[in-house]
Amino acid sequence: MSQERAVVLHRSSTRVLLGINLFFVALWSITLLNPQKLNILWFLVVVLLAVLFIVRNKNVSRTDVVIAVILGCLAAPSSMFMGVCSAVAYVGGVSVLKKSKHAIVLCKMVNKKEILKTICLALLVGLALGTVNILLAKISWNIAFSLKPEWFLNAMRAGISEEIIFRFFFFATCIYFIKDRLLSKLDNFLCYLVMILPHVLLHFNTVNFALGSVLALALLFGLPFAVMQRKRDVSSAIGAHTVVDVIRFCSFGV
Known part of the structure; x- marks a missing residue:
């Protein structure tokens, strides 16, 4: 590939990523008109995009579906809706x-040592940010410290659904x-912005x-995850996010 063509492709990627960021900001602006009713638009967009990706790529395995169902089931006790959306977003x-x-x-499940690293990282970051x-x-x-089963279920739902939908899926x-082009430094920044903003x-x-x-909020609780x-x-992000929310719910109840 010539250097000139590479520059053109990078500029094209940058414009696309800027457009995605602007689209989500515009979507948020629309939902402000009536958040209780219009926040559903976020999940409608996610499901439609996920279905598009699945149909276009035609590469989803049974294992992918099983993992999605497990993640959805873990989030479902707190919110069936979020559980279903998380499962669909994961597959997409x-x-x-x-x-x-x-x-x-x-999860980096190469060996027990790598799994332990993920668990330790999740706990350390979660406790620090919490x-x-x-x-x-x-x-x-x-x-007003309290221990209620619902706090743990709500924290698990938040950790799974928010990390899957608003970071993993949005990056995808x-x-x-x-x-799938290479990312320039600016493109990489814009991808992080989509995962956070x-x-x-x-x-x-x-x-x-x-x-x-x-x-x-972006720097303290968006960028780290x-x-x-x-x-x-x-998994490390889901774990850390869940720990942060467990600490919050148990400390304040909200």
């Missing part, structure tokens, strides 16, 4: 990434639409939106 994401040069794996979350949240909320969406924006509305809060997925595996 895998169909794009399984043979990609930018592949993200569910502690930071408490220190920040106690400014506005009073700590980027890779699909840039046709939409999920962060969902925590804000017209009343509580503040740029500083968006940046803080995105990096863990890209550099390690999805």
Whole structure:
């Protein structure tokens, strides 16, 4: 490939990734009109894209489906809807990434040592970020520690569904639409932005939106999980995210 053609392709990828970011920001803006009713649009987009990826790639295995069902079942006790969406998103994401040069794996199960690394990383990052979350949240909320089964189920649902849908699947969406090309530094940044920004924006509305809060949430609780997925595996991010939410729910009940 000539250098000139490579530059053209990189520019094309950058435009596509910018477009994906703008699309999700626009989608969030639309849902602000009536969040309770219009947030369903996020999941409608995810399911439609997932079905497109599955049909176009035609490479989903029985193992992929079984793993998706397991993930969905783990999230379902807290929310059947989120469980189903997570399962569909996982299959759609895998169909794009399984043979990609930018592949993200569910878990590095090469040997027991690698599995232990994933578990330790999830616990260390989860405990650290969970502690930071408490220190920040106690400014506005009073700590009222409690242990309820629902806190653990809600945390598991959040860890699985948010990491699968808003990071794993959204990254797969980027890779699909840039046709698995190599990523420039700018493209890589835009991919991370897609993995972070939409999920962060969902925590804000017209009343509580503040740029500083968006940046803080993105850097503290978005970027670490995105990096863990890209550099390690999805399981480490799910584990850390779940630990953070268990600490939050048990400390504040919300």
